[in-house]
Every structure is written in C-alpha cells, then in structure tokens.
Amino acid sequence: MGFICSFHSSACLYTILFLLVCASWLGPQLALAKHRGITRRYKFEVRMQNVTRLCQTKSIVTINGQFPGPRIIAREGDSLEIKVVNHVKYNVTIHWHGIRQLRSGWADGPAYITQCPIQPGQSYVYKYTIKGQRGTLFWHAHISWLRATLYGPLVILPKRGVPYPFPHPFKEVPIVFGEWWKADTEAVINQAMKTGSAPNLSDAFTINGLPGPLYSCSVKDTFKLKVKPGKTYLLRLVNAALNNELFFSIANHTLTVVEADAIYTKPFKANTILITPGQTTNVLLRAKRHHPNALFLMAARPYATGPATFDNTTTAAILEYAHHDPSRKPKATKLPLIKPKLPFFNDTSFAAKFTNKLRSLANSKFPANVPKKIDRHFFFTVGLGLLPCSKNQNCSGPNNTMVGAAINNISFVQPKTALLQAHFLRQSNGVYTSNFPTKPPTRFNYTGTPPTNIMLNKGTRLMSLPYNTNVELLLQDTSIIGAESHPLHLHGFNFFVVGQGFGNFDSKKDPAKFNLVDPIERNTVGVPSGGWVAIRFRADNPGVWFMHCHLEVHTSWGLKMAWIVQDGKKKHQKLPPPPADLPKC
Ligand SMILES: *[C@@H]1O[C@H](CO)[C@@H](O)[C@H](O)[C@H]1NC(C)=O
Ligand SMILES: *[C@@H]1O[C@H](CO)[C@@H](O)[C@H](O)[C@H]1NC(C)=O
Ligand SMILES: *[C@@H]1O[C@H](CO)[C@@H](O)[C@H](O)[C@H]1NC(C)=O
Ligand SMILES: *[C@@H]1O[C@H](CO)[C@@H](O)[C@H](O)[C@H]1NC(C)=O
Ligand SMILES: *[C@@H]1O[C@H](CO)[C@@H](O)[C@H](O)[C@H]1NC(C)=O
Ligand SMILES: *[C@@H]1O[C@H](CO)[C@@H](O)[C@H](O)[C@H]1NC(C)=O
Ligand SMILES: *[C@@H]1O[C@H](CO)[C@@H](O)[C@H](O)[C@H]1NC(C)=O
Ligand SMILES: *[C@@H]1O[C@H](CO)[C@@H](O)[C@H](O)[C@H]1NC(C)=O
Ligand SMILES: *[C@@H]1O[C@H](CO)[C@@H](O)[C@H](O)[C@H]1NC(C)=O
Ligand SMILES: *[C@@H]1O[C@H](CO)[C@@H](O)[C@H](O)[C@H]1NC(C)=O
Ligand SMILES: [Cu+2]
Numbered sequence: 001m002g003f004i005c006s007f008h009s010s011a012c013l014y015t016i017l018f019l020l021v022c023a024s025w026l027g028p029q030l031a032l033a034k035h036r037g038i039t040r041r042y043k044f045e046v047r048m049q050n051v052t053r054l055c056q057t058k059s060i061v062t063i064n065g066q067f068p069g070p071r072i073i074a075r076e077g078d079s080l081e082i083k084v085v086n087h088v089k090y091n092v093t094i095h096w097h098g099i100r101q102l103r104s105g106w107a108d109g110p111a112y113i114t115q116c117p118i119q120p121g122q123s124y125v126y127k128y129t130i131k132g133q134r135g136t137l138f139w140h141a142h143i144s145w146l147r148a149t150l151y152g153p154l155v156i157l158p159k160r161g162v163p164y165p166f167p168h169p170f171k172e173v174p175i176v177f178g179e180w181w182k183a184d185t186e187a188v189i190n191q192a193m194k195t196g197s198a199p200n201l202s203d204a205f206t207i208n209g210l211p212g213p214l215y216s217c218s219v220k221d222t223f224k225l226k227v228k229p230g231k232t233y234l235l236r237l238v239n240a241a242l243n244n245e246l247f248f249s250i251a252n253h254t255l256t257v258v259e260a261d262a263i264y265t266k267p268f269k270a271n272t273i274l275i276t277p278g279q280t281t282n283v284l285l286r287a288k289r290h291h292p293n294a295l296f297l298m299a300a301r302p303y304a305t306g307p308a309t310f311d312n313t314t315t316a317a318i319l320e321y322a323h324h325d326p327s328r329k330p331k332a333t334k335l336p337l338i339k340p341k342l343p344f345f346n347d348t349s350f351a352a353k354f355t356n357k358l359r360s361l362a363n364s365k366f367p368a369n370v371p372k373k374i375d376r377h378f379f380f381t382v383g384l385g386l387l388p389c390s391k392n393q394n395c396s397g398p399n400n401t402m403v404g405a406a407i408n409n410i411s412f413v414q415p416k417t418a419l420l421q422a423h424f425l426r427q428s429n430g431v432y433t434s435n436f437p438t439k440p441p442t443r444f445n446y447t448g449t450p451p452t453n454i455m456l457n458k459g460t461r462l463m464s465l466p467y468n469t470n471v472e473l474l475l476q477d478t479s480i481i482g483a484e485s486h487p488l489h490l491h492g493f494n495f496f497v498v499g500q501g502f503g504n505f506d507s508k509k510d511p512a513k514f515n516l517v518d519p520i521e522r523n524t525v526g527v528p529s530g531g532w533v534a535i536r537f538r539a540d541n542p543g544v545w546f547m548h549c550h551l552e553v554h555t556s557w558g559l560k561m562a563w564i565v566q567d568g569k570k571k572h573q574k575l576p577p578p579p580a581d582l583p584k585c
Pocket of ligand 11: 485486487549550551554559
C-alpha cells in the first residue's frame with residue numbers, strides 16, 4: 001500500500017538518493033586525491049516551494065525546491081564552495097553548523113555576526129575547508145526563523161581508506177528531525193515579538209520532512225526505513241527542530257551511540273536517545289537476525305522542562321524488514337505495529353543519565369585534548385526575564401513588558417552591521433563594546449526563589465580573548481520565570497564538557513569532580529534544567545564567534561552573545577581579509 005513511501009514523498013527519495021550517492025558518487029573523484037582534499041562545489045538556489053503537510057499546502061523557503069534541503073557530502077580534508085543565490089523576498093544566510101571554520105570565519109553564516117545577509121537578488125559563495133573533522137553535522141539558515149524549512153544534513157566521511165572506529169555499516173541513513181507549522185513561521189515570530197507573548201506552537205515534528213502516521217491527515221507522509229535482517233545500519237540523527245529537545249526511540253531495538261557532534265564516542269547502548277536542537281548523534285542499528293513479522297515505530301517527542309506550554313505531539317517513522325524471499329513477503333498492513341516507550345516529557349533524571357554516558361574515545365588516534373591549564377574562568381547565567389516594550393507597543397507582560405532571555409542578565413541586541421567586519425576593520429565604535437561581564441552582576445540563589453526584580457539589561461557586548469587562551473566557562477541555569485534546559489551552541493569551536501550538576505555550581509567542591517580524561521567534545525550542550533555545566537575550549541580560531549541557545553525562541557529573545565578571538569602573532573594565526581563577494585548591509 002502507498003501507506004508509507006508514496007512516490008510523491010520527497011523524504012523517501014531523499015534517502016534513496018543519499019544511499020546511491022554514498023555508494024558511487026564519491027568513487028572516481030576521490031581516487032585521484034588519496035591524501036589531498038578536493039574541492040566540492042554546490043549551488044544553493046533559495047526558492048519558494050509549495051509543500052503540503054497535514055492536509056494544508058503552504059509556500060515555504062527551500063534550497064533548490066527541496067524539503068528538507070540537499071545533503072552536502074564531503075571527506076575530511078576537502079574544501080567546499082557553496083554558492084547561495086537568493087531568489088526570495090527574505091534576507092538569507094546559511095550556517096554550516098559544527099564546522100570549525102578555522103580562519104574562515106567569513107563563511108560561518110550567522111546574520112549580523114559574521115556577515116550581512118544575502119539580500120533578495122544577491123548571492124554569496126561560502127568557502128571553507130574541513131580540517132580534522134569527520135561525522136554528521138548539518139547546515140541551516142541563520143537569520144530570523146528561516147531555519148524552520150532551510151536545513152539539511154552535512155556528512156563528512158573519513159579520509160579515503162580510513163575506517164570508522166566501529167563496525168562498518170551496511171548502509172548509512174540520515175534521520176533529520178524538524179518542526180512544522182501550518183502557519184508562516186516568519187509571521188509567527190514577528191507576531192510574538194510585537195505582542196510580547198510566546199510564539200504560537202508548532203503543529204508537528206517531522207522525520208526527514210514527514211510528520212508520520214500519528215497526526216491526522218498524515219499517514220501518507222511517513223518516512224519508512226527498510227532494513228535487511230542481520231545487517232547493521234548507521235543512523236545519522238540530526239535535531240533541526242526550532243524549539244524542542246527530543247527523545248527518540250525505536251520499538252524493540254537497542255541503539256549503539258558511536259558519535260556526537262562529529263566526534264567519535266565510546267560506544268554505549270541506549271533504548272532512547274536525547275538530542276537537543278543543534279546536536280547530531282550517530283547510532284548503529286542492528287537489524288534482528290530473522291524477519292520479526294512486525295513493523296516498528298521510530299518515534300520522537302519533546303523533552304520539555306520550561307515554564308511554557310509546548311508542542312507535545314509525537315512524530316514517527318516506520319522500520320520495516322525486507323524478506324529474503326520476496327514471494328513470502330507478508331502484506332505490510334497485516335503486520336502488527338509495535339510502538340516504543342519514550343520517557344515522560346520532563347524526565348530530567350533520564351536526561352542527566354544519558355548525557356553522563358557520553359564520553360570521548362580519548363585514544364591515541366582520537367585524543368581528547370582537554371585544556372588543563374586554564375587562563376580565563378567565566379561564569380555565565382543563562383535564563384529568562386522581562387524586557388520593557390516600546391511605548392507604541394502594547395505588550396502582554398506586566399507594565400508593557402515582554403519575555404526576554406539573557407546571558408549574565410544581558411539580553412543581546414542584534415547590531416545593524418556584521419560584528420566580524422566591524423572587528424576586522426577596527427570600526428567597533430557604535431556597533432559593539434568588548435565589556436561582556438565575566439560573571440552575573442548580582443549573586444543570588446540562581447536555582448532557588450528568583451529575585452523580585454526580574455527585568456533584564458540590553459546590549460551588544462562581546463568578550464575578547466587573546467589567541468590561544470584556554471577558557472573554562474560555567475553555564476548556570478536560572479529559575480527566573482522557570483528553570484529550563486538550554487542547549488547552548490558555540491560557533492567556531494568544539495568544547496569539552498568537563499562537568500555538570502543540579503542546583504548552583506559550587507566553585508569549591510565541584511571542580512574536583514571534573515572529568516579531564518575522556519569528557520565528550522561537542523559544539524552544543526544542554527545546560528541542565530535547574531543546574532549547571534562546565535565546558536573548556538582553547539581559543540585557537542581568530543574571528544568573532546556567536547554563542548547562543550539553540551532553542552530559536554530564546555535566541556529571538558536575546559539568549560546570545562559573541563566572543564572575539566584576536567589574531568595570533570604568526571601568519572597562520574591571523575584571520576584573512578574578507579572575500580570580495582561578502583554581502584554588505
Ligand atoms: C503555490 O501555490 C499558489 C496557489 O496555488 C500559486 O499561486 C503559486 O504559484 C505556487 N507557487 C509555486 C512556487 O509553485
Ligand atoms: C497564533 O495563534 C492565534 C490563536 O490561535 C491566532 O489568532 C493567530 O493568528 C496565530 N498567529 C499566526 C501568526 O499564525
Ligand atoms: C517486542 O518487545 C516486547 C517486550 O520486550 C516483546 O514482548 C515482543 O515479543 C517483542 N516483539 C517483537 C516482534 O520483537
Ligand atoms: C498535550 O497538551 C494538551 C494541551 O495542554 C493536552 O490537552 C494533551 O493532553 C497533551 N497531550 C499529551 C499526549 O500529553
Ligand atoms: C513533571 O510533570 C509532571 C506532570 O506535569 C509533574 O507532576 C512533575 O512534578 C514534573 N516533574 C518535574 C521533575 O518537574
Ligand atoms: C492593550 O491590550 C489590552 C488587551 O488586548 C487592551 O485591553 C488594552 O486596551 C490595550 N491598551 C492599549 C493602550 O492599546
Ligand atoms: C508596574 O509599575 C508600577 C509603577 O512603576 C509599579 O508600582 C509596579 O510594581 C509594576 N508592576 C510590576 C509587575 O512590575
Ligand atoms: C537555593 O534554593 C534552593 C531551592 O529552593 C534551596 O534548596 C537551597 O538551599 C538554596 N540555597 C541557598 C544557598 O540558599
Ligand atoms: C538585571 O538588569 C536590570 C536592569 O539593569 C536590573 O534592574 C536587574 O536588577 C538585574 N538583575 C539581576 C539579577 O542582576
Ligand atoms: C535585509 O538586510 C538589509 C541589510 O542589513 C537591511 O537593510 C534590510 O532591512 C533587511 N530586510 C529585511 C526585510 O529585513
Ligand atoms: Cu534556551
């Protein structure tokens with residue numbers, strides 16, 4: 001039956017294409033370049049496209065008319081040149097999430113941080129080289145809420161001839177989670193910023209662009225994963241949802257986690273995966289040895305801790321076994337469909353147990369180079385608060401206020417020009433100041449009863465670091481308006497997650513418990529709800545690097561800041577000048 005993988009379902013095509021590309025496309029080109037990387041060129045035409053989900057058609061922003069967007073595939077060491085041409089009425093930028101962008105900050109993508117937007121009718125070529133990274137990442141728009149539909153996987157294979165540090169999978173399949181609104185998402189966030197209320201909730205989550213059979217009018221839009229008994233599959237999980245961390249589980253199957261944010265992990269088994277927006281996770285799925293005469297649901301739904309209501313629906317795909325003997329193939333519709341059991345929405349103890357299992361391989365091939373001698377310590381509170389609305393607004397908060405979000409009580413104000421350009425040209429005057437506070441302005445019981453004054457400050461303040469500074473950063477959640485897990489994403493770096501805990505960070509007792517041996521290395525970490533996390537990184541990449549909550553609504557509200565990393569003394573430690581086609585404001 002056309003039940004699951006109907007011909008007009010783009011996501012089915014999408015996987016098939018991906019598998020084909022993996023199998024053949026890389027062959028001849030790479031044979032010529034055993035050790036040296038090659039340059040791969042892509043063209044991204046930003047175009048509107050009508051797409052129907054949940055029985056409603058809407059016009060969405062896409063790349064090349066595809067939703068989800070095209071896959072980018074490269075090998076470690078390759079260079080990418082991606083020409084983005086903007087044919088829509090919106091300003092657009094694209095971010096290559098998790099790519100370190102070593103000395104190529106001009107290609108990072110966050111609007112007004114590293115570049116001005118690509119305006120309607122304009123184009124920009126993102127150029128960068130993938131150095132020392134392999135695994136699953138993704139790309140997405142990095143302006144307003146356009147990433148709701150502008151996203152796709154970015155797969156970095158190891159250098160040719162270099163094996164994975166785990167059994168070679170029979171096939172590799174991207175599983176990209178998204179979030180779907182029936183309404184126009186730009187209207188949703190614009191309305192929220194005008195009224196000061198929380199934005200309208202999404203209507204569904206998606207797997208490879210498809211909501212799945214648990215929504216009304218959606219059975220035909222279900223992603224189907226077909227497996228052969230006894231084979232091992234590598235699922236490349238990406239959470240591209242806007243505002244929700246997700247639990248993911250496949251009924252009656254155990255997954256083995258082998259990689260997170262393009263860093264190999266010590267393998268461990270899990271029935272449920274927790275993945276925040278901005279995170280990626282590779283898992284091995286071992287198909288059962290014999291045809292189980294059943295179908296299995298692969299489902300995802302939120303891990304939600306905040307004070308606000310959330311989209312509590314469940315997206316699902318179907319895992320189906322192929323028969324060795326097609327004549328014995330039972331009718332798929334006759335088979336029982338087995339559903340997984342997911343943790344409860346606010347199961348923070350599950351979240352803590354899961355994240356504590358993530359460890360770097362930390363062996364000679366893949367060492368964990370954790371900074372040991374720290375040059376600068378920072379303590380940042382992250383959380384919500386209230387912001388005053390302008391006089392001509394009528395905001396829904398008390399005394400014409402709106403919900404805001406902040407780091408160290410500063411709700412970031414987006415500048416009118418790109419920070420990286422202002423920094424490079426030494427024209428910071430009137431654009432930003434370099435006085436981001438190293439600690440919160442007042443001490444309080446961060447996770448206890450909040451202070452009575454919960455107003456926030458505003459500003460475009462940055463933190464400047466000399467080249468090669470070893471940084472330790474404590475991220476402390478606050479309970480202002482409500483404790484909540486915030487997935488903090490740092491551009492330009494991977495960091496090591498050396499410690500985490502609940503309540504307030506204790507600078508006397510907690511550092512003794514830090515893991516400096518095999519902590520997970522990643523680019524996005526969930527600050528535990530009502531708790532803290534300690535991260536370390538070496539500031540070895542000159543440029544201006546955005547750090548923000550990857551819940552898009554919190555970014556809109558100001559939970560963001562940027563680091564300046566100054567040039568080093570040597571030539572290869574300096575940021576080169578901007579490319580000629582860098583968009584202007
Ligand atoms: C989308 O549908 C509308 C209404 O049917 C139509 O006017 C428009 O041309 C379509 N857009 C595209 C890109 O196909
Ligand atoms: C948000 O939801 C409200 C209530 O259902 C509705 O009136 C409004 O039009 C929605 N806003 C957008 C932008 O869809
Ligand atoms: C699925 O798991 C349940 C509970 O462990 C078990 O009772 C059932 O037999 C399994 N079904 C299949 C088809 O594997
Ligand atoms: C989801 O939230 C709605 C509204 O708060 C509630 O009525 C419903 O029971 C919830 N559903 C689940 C599965 O928790
Ligand atoms: C989780 O939610 C349930 C029901 O909404 C509530 O009773 C419980 O206190 C919550 N648990 C935590 C840890 O917040
Ligand atoms: C603001 O909005 C509220 C609720 O919609 C309304 O009662 C009030 O009159 C409005 N105030 C102004 C000044 O527009
Ligand atoms: C609103 O402003 C008035 C006057 O400044 C003040 O007395 C009151 O406490 C404020 N209310 C809130 C909820 O902040
Ligand atoms: C902070 O608040 C929590 C929760 O109310 C409480 O358990 C704790 O004792 C408080 N800590 C201090 C130092 O007051
Ligand atoms: C945050 O800044 C506002 C505005 O300056 C101030 O009123 C408030 O007390 C500060 N809050 C904290 C917790 O420091
Ligand atoms: C697009 O970006 C330019 C340059 O920053 C800005 O002037 C313009 O207002 C933006 N347009 C929209 C629709 O936001
Ligand atoms: Cu957040």
